[in-house]
Amino acid sequence: MDLLNGMCSMNIAGYLDPSVMTYAIQVVAGVAVAAGAVIGIYWRKAKKKVEDKLGIDENAKKEVEADVVEVNVEEK
Numbered sequence: 001m002d003l004l005n006g007m008c009s010m011n012i013a014g015y016l017d018p019s020v021m022t023y024a025i026q027v028v029a030g031v032a033v034a035a036g037a038v039i040g041i042y043w044r045k046a047k048k049k050v051e052d053k054l055g056i057d058e059n060a061k062k063e064v065e066a067d068v069v070e071v072n073v074e075e076k
Contacts, residue, residue, distance in 0.1 A: 051058070
């Protein structure tokens with residue numbers, strides 16, 4: 001038991017610059033954004049597979065308007 005206490009109670013002197021916290025926050029934010037993107041991509045793929053298997057079409061009841069093309073021809 002004394003050996004374990006001796007190993008865990010080492011004193012280490014060091015200096016952390018205040019900018020280290022900024023870098024740490026940037027790393028955490030970058031990992032969170034990347035993880036969110038990966039989860040979103042795989043969520044959409046899984047959702048599409050389930051909808052295809054069940055025959056669900058989310059656009060079935062939507063009304064689509066025809067494209068309107070306006071051509072102005074000025075005669076002189």
